[in-house]
Amino acid sequence: MSEPSAGEGLLASIKGPRDVKRLRVEELPALAAEIRDLCVAAVAKSGGHLGPNLGVVELTIALHRIFDSPRDRILWDTGHQAYVHKMLTGRASDFATLRQGGGLSGYPSQAESEHDIIENSHASTALSYADGLANAYALRGERDRAVVAVIGDGALTGGMAWEALNNIAGRKDQDHPLVIVVNDNGRSYSPTIGGLASHLSALRTNQRYEDVLGFVKDNLTKVPLVGPPVYDTLHGIKKGVKDIFAPQAMFEDLGLKYIGPIDGHDTAIVEAALAKAKAFRRPVIVHVITTKGHGYSPAENHDEDCFHSPGVFDPATGQEVPKPYSWTNVFGDEMVKLGKERDDIVAITAAMLHPVGLADFAESYPDRIYDVGIAEQHALTSAAGLALGGLHPVVSLYATFLNRAFDQLLMDVALHRLPVTVTLDRSGVTGDDGPSHNGMWDLSILQVIPGLRIAVPRDADRLRELLREAVRVDDAPTVVRFPKGPAGAALEAVGKLGEMDVLRSGEPDVLIVAVGPMAAVCLEAAALLDAQGISATVVDPRWVKPLDEALVLAAAAHKLVAVVEDNGRVGAVGDAVARLLRDADVDIPVRTYGIPQRFLDHAKRPKILSEIGLTPQDLARNITEAVAKRTAMLENHPAR
Ligand SMILES: Cc1ncc(C[n+]2csc(CCOP(=O)(O)OP(=O)(O)O)c2C)c(N)n1
Ligand SMILES: CC(=O)[C@@H](O)[C@H](O)COP(=O)(O)O
Numbered sequence: 113m114s115e116p117s118a119g120e121g122l123l124a125s126i127k128g129p130r131d132v133k134r135l136r137v138e139e140l141p142a143l144a145a146e147i148r149d150l151c152v153a154a155v156a157k158s159g160g161h162l163g164p165n166l167g168v169v170e171l172t173i174a175l176h177r178i179f180d181s182p183r184d185r186i187l188w189d190t191g192h193q194a195y196v197h198k199m200l201t202g203r204a205s206d207f208a209t210l211r212q213g214g215g216l217s218g219y220p221s222q223a224e225s226e227h228d229i230i231e232n233s234h235a236s237t238a239l240s241y242a243d244g245l246a247n248a249y250a251l252r253g254e255r256d257r258a259v260v261a262v263i264g265d266g267a268l269t270g271g272m273a274w275e276a277l278n279n280i281a282g283r284k285d286q287d288h289p290l291v292i293v294v295n296d297n298g299r300s301y302s303p304t305i306g307g308l309a310s311h312l313s314a315l316r317t318n319q320r321y322e323d324v325l326g327f328v329k330d331n332l333t334k335v336p337l338v339g340p341p342v343y344d345t346l347h348g349i350k351k352g353v354k355d356i357f358a359p360q361a362m363f364e365d366l367g368l369k370y371i372g373p374i375d376g377h378d379t380a381i382v383e384a385a386l387a388k389a390k391a392f393r394r395p396v397i398v399h400v401i402t403t404k405g406h407g408y409s410p411a412e413n414h415d416e417d418c419f420h421s422p423g424v425f426d427p428a429t430g431q432e433v434p435k436p437y438s439w440t441n442v443f444g445d446e447m448v449k450l451g452k453e454r455d456d457i458v459a460i461t462a463a464m465l466h467p468v469g470l471a472d473f474a475e476s477y478p479d480r481i482y483d484v485g486i487a488e489q490h491a492l493t494s495a496a497g498l499a500l501g502g503l504h505p506v507v508s509l510y511a512t513f514l515n516r517a518f519d520q521l522l523m524d525v526a527l528h529r530l531p532v533t534v535t536l537d538r539s540g541v542t543g544d545d546g547p548s549h550n551g552m553w554d555l556s557i558l559q560v561i562p563g564l565r566i567a568v569p570r571d572a573d574r575l576r577e578l579l580r581e582a583v584r585v586d587d588a589p590t591v592v593r594f595p596k597g598p599a600g601a602a603l604e605a606v607g608k609l610g611e612m613d614v615l616r617s618g619e620p621d622v623l624i625v626a627v628g629p630m631a632a633v634c635l636e637a638a639a640l641l642d643a644q645g646i647s648a649t650v651v652d653p654r655w656v657k658p659l660d661e662a663l664v665l666a667a668a669a670h671k672l673v674a675v676v677e678d679n680g681r682v683g684a685v686g687d688a689v690a691r692l693l694r695d696a697d698v699d700i701p702v703r704t705y706g707i708p709q710r711f712l713d714h715a716k717r718p719k720i721l722s723e724i725g726l727t728p729q730d731l732a733r734n735i736t737e738a739v740a741k742r743t744a745m746l747e748n749h750p751a752r
């Protein structure tokens with residue numbers, strides 16, 4: 113497979129938006145084709161977001177021809193669809209390094225470019241940034257600085273987006289170009305759900321609208337677009353059609369001007385609409401209809417998710433490299449079994465049915481699955497409602513997205529001691545999706561929730577066991593977290609310590625508390641410690657909240673306790689263990705080995721684990737140093 117390259121054509125000449133503006137209209141299709149070729153080549157090599165980026169090629173070209181980034185601010189909601197933006201802002205030649213450590217990020221990055229603004233990959237935020245930015249520019253008298261937010265139909269199902277729309281519609285200072293581009297491809301991962309989506313999709317799929325759109329395109333856009341006059345005619349015809357379907361009524365009733373729906377793959381039409389929107393000098397919605405994966409048939413025809421975020425694949429055929437049986441697969445298969453055994457078990461996904469492994473459950477029990485859209489807060493509180501109604505909901509999220517629903521878990525679920533199980537996939541270091549995708553905060557923030565219980569399985573068998581234990585709990589919320597990727601070899605216990613599994617017995621030098629999948633790394637580290645003459649006992653708590661009281665006596669017999677967890681090290685399991693020992697007046701040092709308290713730059717997971725010291729070699733070395741320090745202290749202060 114050849115290295116992804118900007119080639120020798122138009123794209124290679126694009127060093128920034130000025131070069132895009134200079135192109136003649138008739139050159140734009142060739143530029144779009146080069147961009148698509150580079151997207152396919154880059155993602156085929158490294159994985160990433162192909163479908164979303166193929167869908168915004170013409171839109172992004174038009175944005176950079178009408179607006180003046182970086183003076184005008186172009187915001188990308190979620191940011192997974194900013195590859196084209198990166199290519200048009202001088203980074204096409206860097207795509208050979210996409211999502212590699214030290215290379216191009218798969219999301220906007222302020223360190224990469226002054227054109228990049230939002231680095232957070234959590235959806236539904238762009239409109240809030242836009243409202244704030246517009247207020248700042250209005251206050252600073254910079255009224256000519258346009259603010260443009262591109263938000264997908266999926267991200268528009270997130271509550272924050274409507275909080276922002278409410279504020280934008282009610283802006284007291286309206287004299288400012290604030291353009292909201294709704295990139296409507298009818299999909300998140302899967303088809304977008306809910307009343308909003310059906311409203312928008314009714315328009316997209318209605319034949320009368322399609323006929324009129326076709327007439328307009330055939331008869332009015334053959335002449336070179338001369339801007340407003342042609343656009344006004346075009347707009348007038350479609351306004352008639354639109355009034356029948358009135359999606360703009362939903363927005364215009366809010367007090368927002370509305371342009372569209374327009375064909376998002378016709379650069380000329382998009383440019384005209386954006387120019388009109390910019391000239392409005394007040395908040396305006398430009399509703400753009402696009403196709404996810406547009407221009408690459410394996411993506412357009414992909415039956416699951418239009419190549420939303422494929423792994424490595426053959427660009428000639430679109431055939432992905434098969435992925436090994438994963439933690440997600442283990443979870444999904446066990447959920448199908450549980451669904452058969454218990455008809456009170458229901459499942460909730462936040463627009464990620466396939467990625468969290470619930471597709472088979474949905475197929476088996478179509479009446480017991482709820483896709484709430486990108487709405488994690490609603491997911492948790494609707495789960496509370498389901499539990500109050502006598503059911504046991506399993507809410508499946510990526511760990512990082514639980515942050516969104518902390519208060520709902522605390523106050524709507526835990527306060528009422530409701531039997532809700534939350535599964536957190538992609539927990540720990542995920543790596544190449546950048547800093548906001550690592551599942552590195554849940555074990556810390558969940559510590560403070562009274563009554564909530566947390567299980568961290570070390571392998572597939574324990575995931576099956578602990579999921580079953582979790583859904584049996586009927587008087588408290590439970591959380592089961594597991595990482596991305598293959599589930600790894602089974603690690604059998606050699607004994608028990610209270611309810612904890614002893615994975616390795618040793619002399620009372622070091623007690624290693626291995627949190628979940630870090631057990632494999634801890635067992636390797638224990639073997640290396642042996643070579644240093646240090647004997648380690650390795651225990652897997654299985655449930656890390658509440659901790660097993662047996663840990664207190666076990667710790668008291670050792671020189672040192674080492675807690676190893678794939679989570680931020682602040683306020684997580686290590687600190688909980690230290691607090692448990694402190695409260696029991698057991699004066700044994702506790703060392704926590706986890707993710708340092710900083711945002712992690714994108715890189716492959718193994719590379720990051722090595723950089724932050726979560727390898728067997730690093731653990732063995734650090735524990736050896738800690739034991740030596742403890743031994744010296746005891747020798748110098750024997751009374752302690
Ligand atoms: C809060 C949050 N939940 C879930 C996700 C996972 N996610 C990434 S992209 C995506 C779909 C976005 O759909 P849309 O906004 O329509 O953009 P498209 O991919 O269709 O261009 C989802 C659910 C996320 N990024 N943020
Ligand atoms: C859901 C989401 O944000 C993805 O678009 C992101 O790229 C994570 O992908 P994986 O499903 O490969 O972890």
Ligand SMILES: [Mg+2]
Pocket residue numbers: 264265266267295296297298299300
């Ligand atoms: Mg979409």
